[in-house]
Amino acid sequence: MTTRYRVEYALKTHRRDQFIEWIKGLLAVPFVLYSQPTGVFETRSSSVAQMAAEAHRRYAEIMSDVEHMIDDHIEHQKVGTDGQSKLKLLVPSIGTFFTRLPLTDAFRYQDRKRFISSRRFVPPSFNDIRLILNTAQLMGVTSVGPLDLATFDGDVTLYDDGKSLEPINPVIDRIIYLMSRNTKIGIVTAAGYTKAERYYERLHGLLEAIKASDILTPAQRQNLVIMGGESNFLFTYSPDSPFLLSHLSRRSWILPSMSSWTQPTITALLDLAESSLRECVTNLSLPATILRKERAVGIIPSVPGSKFPRESLEETVLVVQKKLEMSEVGKKLPFCAFNGGNDVFVDIGDKSWGVLVCQNYFGAAGLNGDGESIRGERTLHVGDQFLSAGSNDFKARVVGTTAWIANPAETVELLDELKGMMEKGKEGAVKEEGDGLETDLLARVDRLFEKHPMPRA
Ligand code: IMP
Numbered sequence: 009m010t011t012r013y014r015v016e017y018a019l020k021t022h023r024r025d026q027f028i029e030w031i032k033g034l035l036a037v038p039f040v041l042y043s044q045p046t047g048v049f050e051t052r053s054s055s056v057a058q059m060a061a062e063a064h065r066r067y068a069e070i071m072s073d074v075e076h077m078i079d080d081h082i083e084h085q086k087v088g089t090d091g092q093s094k095l096k097l098l099v100p101s102i103g104t105f106f107t108r109l110p111l112t113d114a115f116r117y118q119d120r121k122r123f124i125s126s127r128r129f130v131p132p133s134f135n136d137i138r139l140i141l142n143t144a145q146l147m148g149v150t151s152v153g154p155l156d157l158a159t160f161d162g163d164v165t166l167y168d169d170g171k172s173l174e175p176i177n178p179v180i181d182r183i184i185y186l187m188s189r190n191t192k193i194g195i196v197t198a199a200g201y202t203k204a205e206r207y208y209e210r211l212h213g214l215l216e217a218i219k220a221s222d223i224l225t226p227a228q229r230q231n232l233v234i235m236g237g238e239s240n241f242l243f244t245y246s247p248d249s250p251f252l253l254s255h256l257s258r259r260s261w262i263l264p265s266m267s268s269w270t271q272p273t274i275t276a277l278l279d280l281a282e283s284s285l286r287e288c289v290t291n292l293s294l295p296a297t298i299l300r301k302e303r304a305v306g307i308i309p310s311v312p313g314s315k316f317p318r319e320s321l322e323e324t325v326l327v328v329q330k331k332l333e334m335s336e337v338g339k340k341l342p343f344c345a346f347n348g349g350n351d352v353f354v355d356i357g358d359k360s361w362g363v364l365v366c367q368n369y370f371g372a373a374g375l376n377g378d379g380e381s382i383r384g385e386r387t388l389h390v391g392d393q394f395l396s397a398g399s400n401d402f403k404a405r406v407v408g409t410t411a412w413i414a415n416p417a418e419t420v421e422l423l424d425e426l427k428g429m430m431e432k433g434k435e436g437a438v439k440e441e442g443d444g445l446e447t448d449l450l451a452r453v454d455r456l457f458e459k460h461p462m463p464r465a
């Protein structure tokens with residue numbers, strides 16, 4: 009039941025994505041004006057088709073307007089005035105765009121898949137728009153060349169929360185396909201373990217499949233790293249090491265600005281986080297155990313299998329985050345406080361650093377060919393946590409393009425979509441510059457439909 013409380017709760021900004029809500033609001037207008045709920049009484053199928061066609065046209069026009077507004081924002085970005093773009097005025101939380109977002113084409117693609125324009129009672133939803141943005145991002149990334157780096161969150165993105173990547177997981181084939189196309193892979197997870205054995209337990213299906221693969225060259229097999237604890241522990245695939253992983257000492261990969269993360273500061277931040285967590289456990293009477301680690305502190309249920317109320321988890325994250333933000337030490341050191349579904353953790357660093365390290369590792373190691381760090385527009389981070397507070401994938405947005413999925417099945421679908429675009433890109437070979445881009449994308453969407461035919465709305 010949707011109570012008034014729930015409705016108001018859902019209005020809290022930390023549970024909303026301003027950009028998606030704004031687009032949803034824009035699409036709500038043609039939905040109200042052109043959808044025909046009375047159509048259910050009518051038997052003439054032509055009027056239903058007409059309504060869908062009209063709604064489609066109007067929605068597509070709006071997506072095209074938003075696309076142009078993003079283009080304008082990108083122009084402002086280029087000269088450092090993005091704070092003054094029209095989009096920034098309308099959606100103050102808007103961040104950096106690393107590529108164009110061909111929203112009109114992406115809308116057409118998702119409309120054929122989800123029949124958004126054919127709906128008469130349910131307007132374009134948060135999920136519709138999230139998926140359109142994902143498709144647009146894939147189109148944006150693949151239109152400028154191959155994808156150099158794909159990073160993946162673990163829990164909820166590759167496997168169900170708290171579970172492991174088992175050999176039967178369909179995402180394995182998709183990741184191996186990307187590796188076979190020379191895309192580097194980083195698993196950037198909050199799960200913070202110091203030992204290879206624990207990561208092997210969580211990711212054994214993928215590691216064993218890489219070892220057994222007959223489509224990967226030895227060099228391509230080296231293109232997998234695991235970045236654990238957000239940005240704290242780096243492991244690489246290593247066929248001769250126990251558990252197929254080799255731990256890289258921090259000295260060998262930290263970025264220059266990470267050298268200021270000294271032990272006394274780390275201890276001070278974790279001490280403060282721990283005392284704030286204890287306070288929340290007392291105030292909210294949570295049956296929780298505090299877990300202190302080398303680079304993190306968190307609360308987990310005292311009784312395995314028991315569930316914390318969602319509101320208590322969110323309250324805890326917001327309290328701890330505020331306390332840390334307002335502290336001296338919180339200004340010296342990046343940290344990430346987040347709700348892990350049934351736990352709350354505060355980690356040193358965050359996924360923006362985790363992805364940056366992957367970009368630098370593959371670039372600086374010469375694995376990228378030119379010795380330079382992989383760029384944000386050539387990077388895609390896939391994750392499930394993109395709300396502005398209490399979510400850990402959100403931070404990755406500042407260093408690369410992102411796709412927001414809701415469960416592991418969506419990750420598989422997203423990677424199939426990406427594969428379709430990469431394959432077509434390969435066939436399409438020579439791409440035209442400038443205004444050729446638009447036609448190229450459209451043609452690519454159409455070719456995608458030919459390959460995966462979907463009934464037209
Ligand atoms: P992710 O979705 O792959 O980023 O993993 C998040 C989950 O990892 C959290 O919800 C925790 O259950 C688990 N986890 C295990 N160790 C840590 C840690 O040190 N920091 C944060 N999360 C951890």
Ligand code: MG
Pocket residue numbers: 161162163164165391392393
């Ligand atoms: Mg996750």
